[in-house]
Amino acid sequence: MFFVDTLEIEGLGNRSYLAGGAGTALVVDPPRDIDQVITAAARRGVRIALVAETHVHNDYVSGGLELARVTGARYLVPARASVAFTRTPVTDGDTYAVDDGLTVRAIATPGHTPHHTSYVLAEGGREVAVFTGGSLLIGTVGRPDLVDPRLTGQLARAQHSSAHRLADELDDEVAVLPTHGFGSFCSAAPAEGASTTIGEERTGNAVLTQDVDTFVAELLSGLDDVPAYYAHMSPANAAGPAPVDLTAPKPADAEEIASRLAAGEWVVDLRNRVAFAQGHVAGSLNFEGDGKLATYLAWLMPWGKPVTLLAETPEQVAEAQRELVRVGIDRPAAAATGEAADWIRPGERLASFPRARFADLAEARERGERVVVLDVRRDAERARGSVGGSVHIPVHALPHRIGDVPDGVVWVHCAGGTRAATAASLLHAAGRAVVAIDDGFDAAAEAGLTAPAPESTG
Structure with a gap:
């Protein structure tokens, strides 16, 4: 009997998947912090044999290369994707064994990117699920405008064609398991629910109910802003991301915090907005740790600028680090925990606003x-x-x-x-x-x- 476990990457609005049988498993579109994937596999008692990317991601740094290295798994990457590392190039129709009686088949589904590939999971020859990445999502599709403005119209039409291919080739009961659409800016619109099937999308998704011209016109007119840091994600993934270091940052005292602010660096206070407004280090910036921290901090902060984190507990700093490495902010310059009064020098006062x-x-x-x-x-x-x-x-x-x-x-x-x-x-x-x-x-x-x-x- 097969299983599919969903790994929620809530801060970015994405999902990754662990799917397998009694002994071995496949991971699709893993996050950069691969320890959670390894833990999920250990909980299931399976060995990770395959790691598959649906595409070179535009919105986060992948953990696929490192996960494959650590586990010895085959790393499946679409053959048309231009990458700088050794991988198993995947083409349309390629099939791989996941476990006894469990296979995965590649279907070329260009649209979100030119090389986008979906993977159909089959048990005993019966297709049960399709990992659609940024192709067919729940009630929508992945954005076609993140690769090259000159390709946007062409990719939008390809999204329509790819979605119809999936609907034509797969039965109604096949589960649709996308990577994007749960708050991710890679989605053309928010997901309309937590789960879906080919049959449900066939009747409820505009890409499958509208003609191509109507669909493309409405899709392109409804696209939202693109986070600035997306420009750095695809190149990082194509080059091959380095392993992450989630050890605690260097501790910062009040003098160092003041010095970093004076140098024009960003000092980010992770506390909730009520506490921040009541009292904070003058010049520090408030990005709530339980909000869309990675998305908005990476979007607003000048790329590469050193960042110091302030939080009430070391655990909050650790969670922020985990979110930030997913978007390529690898090491905070420093961090401080405790009360806001601990972060200012003697004689100074906390700033506040109503x-x-x-x-x-x-x-x-x-x-x-x-x-x-x-x-x-x-x-x-x-x-x-x-x-x-x-x-x-x-x-x-x-x-x-x-x-x-x-x-x-x-x-x-x-x-x-x-x-x-x-x-x-x-x-x-x-x-x-x-x-x-x-x-x-x-x-x-x-x-x-x-x-x-x-x-x-x-």
């Missing part, structure tokens, strides 16, 4: 206060509604556009509060007076603040 609700913003306007309202959501979010008179600069653009924020006290909002806290910390570090709106955006309408049509200065 938090508020949308109702408080409405009251401030009613009192005639001159305030700047800054919306740091993405373009697609703002298109669905905005606060009247607000300035729009997405949080990922803010580090380069702080000078575009008008003078005055800046009330910052996003959709729920996390990105607003990060944006407020960036502005506060730059010397601006800020109020972080910690509220769901629905409350803006309830407070009478939303405009009938979006307004934007950026």
Whole structure:
């Protein structure tokens, strides 16, 4: 009897899979921190015999090369992918034994990348699941615009063709097991559920219900922003990622924290936004450890700049390290744990700024206060509604556009509060007076603040 275990990579919104039988197993699209994959295999009592990549990933650094090296597994990589390391090149129709009576067959499914390949798992000749990577997702498909702008239209059409090939070749009950679509920016839209089958996608996924021209037009019109760090992921994967080092960073005292801030380095406070607003090291930036830490820190931070982590416990630092190595931020320059008061030099004071609700913003306007309202959501979010008179600069653009924020006290909002806290910390570090709106955006309408049509200065 076969098994498929799902490994959730929650911070990035991705999944990896361990699939096998009684003795050996296959791993599909492994994360860079391979210890969790090895642990999952040990729990099952199986040896990892195959490691398969559906494509050279654009959104994270793969652990496939290292996992294959450590376990002695064959490393399956699409033959058309240009990589700098030795691997087993996979072509359409290639079949590999996973365990007794269990095989995996490659199906070329270009679209997310030109070389994208899906893998069909079969037990006793009966196909039971397909690992679709960034091809057919739950209710959507993987983005076609991450490789080369000149190829986007061609790849969008290829996505349509690849999805139809899967639907034509596979039975309705075959489980669809994608890598992307659970919050990943590699997905063209959010996944519509936790699991699916070919039959469910056949009736509910636009790629399988629309003609190619309609599908491509709607797909391309709905694409969201691309995180800046994606530009570094594919080259790192093609070159062959180095093993990770998850040992504790060098401890930093108050003097070193101050010195690193003075040098223009990033000092990142991982505490929750409430604690940060109440008191933090002046100049430090707030990226909540239980939010999309890797995505937003890698997106906003100048690539390669040293980063020092501040957290309440060593465990929080360790978890942040694990998330950051997945996007190529390999070693924090230093770290400090404990209370915020431990991170400042004698005689210094912690910085702070107020938090508020949308109702408080409405009251401030009613009192005639001159305030700047800054919306740091993405373009697609703002298109669905905005606060009247607000300035729009997405949080990922803010580090380069702080000078575009008008003078005055800046009330910052996003959709729920996390990105607003990060944006407020960036502005506060730059010397601006800020109020972080910690509220769901629905409350803006309830407070009478939303405009009938979006307004934007950026």
